[in-house]
Amino acid sequence: MIVKCIxxxxxxxxxxxxxxxxxxxxxxxxVIFDDKNQETTCKKTRFTIIEDDYFTQKAKATITELNYQLENEFKDIKQFTIRKNSKGEIKEISVKFKYY
Known part of the structure; x- marks a missing residue:
């Protein structure tokens, strides 16, 4: 996890x-490494979360699964849709998997 001092x-x-x-x-x-590279214990109220490990792990797992599906001709995917905004930027990808 990465936090920013406030x-x-x-x-x-x-x-x-x-x-x-x-x-x-x-x-x-x-418990963080401070500016002097010493382990320091600080109250959470001093920080705001920049990167949360839980969400990072979930995103990596999702990317790994989608890469697997790409390499295996989408064998486990029933349907997927991509929603874009007016600028053409991807806003949402919806994937439905086959249930066996």
Whole structure:
């Protein structure tokens, strides 16, 4: 997980608006490497989440599955539709899989 510092009051080892990787997470605290490369425990309220591992893992799994389907002539896909906006940018891809 990657978080960005939004409050560095009374903490000289954090830089405002800098991103930090999270080493461990507790209900109210993050353990991060601070500016001096020291493990530091800080309250979650000091940070905003930039990248969440859960969603990253889900996205990677989806991409892996779609790559597999592409390489195997869409053998498990029943139907898929692509929705684009007025600029032609892809906004949504809907995939229906065959159930066996």
């Amino acid at each position: 409050d560095n009051n009374n903490c000289s080892t954090l830089t405002l608006d800098k991103e930090y990787p999270v080493i461990a997470e507790a209900p109210e605290y993050y």
